[in-house]
Amino acid sequence: MDKDAPIGVFDSGVGGLTVAREIIRQIPNERIVYFGDTARLPYGTKSKDTIIRYSRQIVNFLTNEGVKAIVVACNTASAYALEEIKDEIKVPIIGVVKPGARTAVSVTKNKRIGIIATEGTINSGLYTKVIKEQDSTIEVIGKACPLLVSLVEEGWLHDDITDQIVARYLEELKEADVDTLVLGCTHFPLLRSSVGNVMGEGVNLVNPAYETALELKRLLAEKQLANVKEVDSPSLMYRFYVSDAAEKFKNIANMILPFDIKTTKQINIEE
């Protein structure tokens, strides 16, 4: 496998760019091919079978693009599809749930961890499973917050109405006295200030993107796949594909990434 080959990163849409951003920051000399399934988003409200089918199509596309490793930068796809798909392909593949869960375990003191995520991620129970495997005495409280995804996509990031919705969703997690909260959907780091205000300073907010990028770095080193070439300009290092031509992708992307995306290429992922 070519060390100069890109990393494949995919998500239902723009959310996974918060993971790509972290990979770019921690491993700046790796190339990235990003795919956002904007024609079929969101994933968080759809069934396991559908998410597996979509993820399989995307993984096929990315392996055809010659990637040396794949990051499932979507909590719902990580929770539903990663286990199903990982043995079907030759390149290593990691998700965001396990790194996020491990970080939460390492920082909690009172052994009470909250998870906010999509319905799919919560229903999968994967965060709870991974956390309990490491420490069965930890209590995990999951809460699906579907509206938060829409609020981010509408761009209401710092907004009184968003604060009220966040407060309502988080009420039971506050009552459960969690000291650690996993931002278990890639959109949620964009609502970090609102979530932080509601939970208060004593609560650790875990963004799985950080630990995911770290795990990718370890994995590339272990498999002797780390790129040794110099960092090049963003337009040469990063390619962006979407399934729907919506301008919205570029608008939100340019808010998330440290550089402006000039071109995104649309492909028909169903074929």
Added chain:
Amino acid sequence: MDKDAPIGVFDSGVGGLTVAREIIRQIPNERIVYFGDTARLPYGTKSKDTIIRYSRQIVNFLTNEGVKAIVVACNTASAYALEEIKDEIKVPIIGVVKPGARTAVSVTKNKRIGIIATEGTINSGLYTKVIKEQDSTIEVIGKACPLLVSLVEEGWLHDDITDQIVARYLEELKEADVDTLVLGCTHFPLLRSSVGNVMGEGVNLVNPAYETALELKRLLAEKQLANVKEVDSPSLMYRFYVSDAAEKFKNIANMILPFDIKTTKQINIEE
């Protein structure tokens, strides 16, 4: 064409059931085959090309099911895809935009009409075009309200937060002094009370579903396609297909329809 053949009705998900409900009420002896594209919803934020492709796949499915007419029970698909598709098929097909626009023209007194809809429907400009064709002196003010779709799907129909969001979206329509407001997304009739409270009693709320069912009735009579058989039980008269097995469909459907759906069949619409 068999008069006893069903009417095909489709939408991105459950929203179109508000149109199906109206057809059932006005033409109770017609059979219906309903398709909700729950694996790819929502449509309102996606591009014209994608919506045309999805609509074409669904229309093919419905014609294979032997429908005698098709109702595009989704404003976005009506706005983006109806014109493209209508000449490709042999059965008559109608959407919800034209009937809704005509009703608005017939009820406005001050010639100021507001449209609330998805981004796709607003961007298409179709409501404005159809209204202006009938009376070019009417002023049309469109407002995309993407969060309202998510609020309905979250079930927050009578809720203080929903009222605040509705109030924010409608602010400029109130300032524009419209006397008529089209609920230009099939989800929005479910927020009728909230919208009505914000706009006040003097404003007519137009639900295109009513006029669409009436137009379907006229069309069937004109083409001599009206069913003359007696009304049968719902389970024999109405069939429901979805592209994703989400339980959510049945839950919201049973809130909208005057009977409980017992079975929905999942199909892979991409193939």
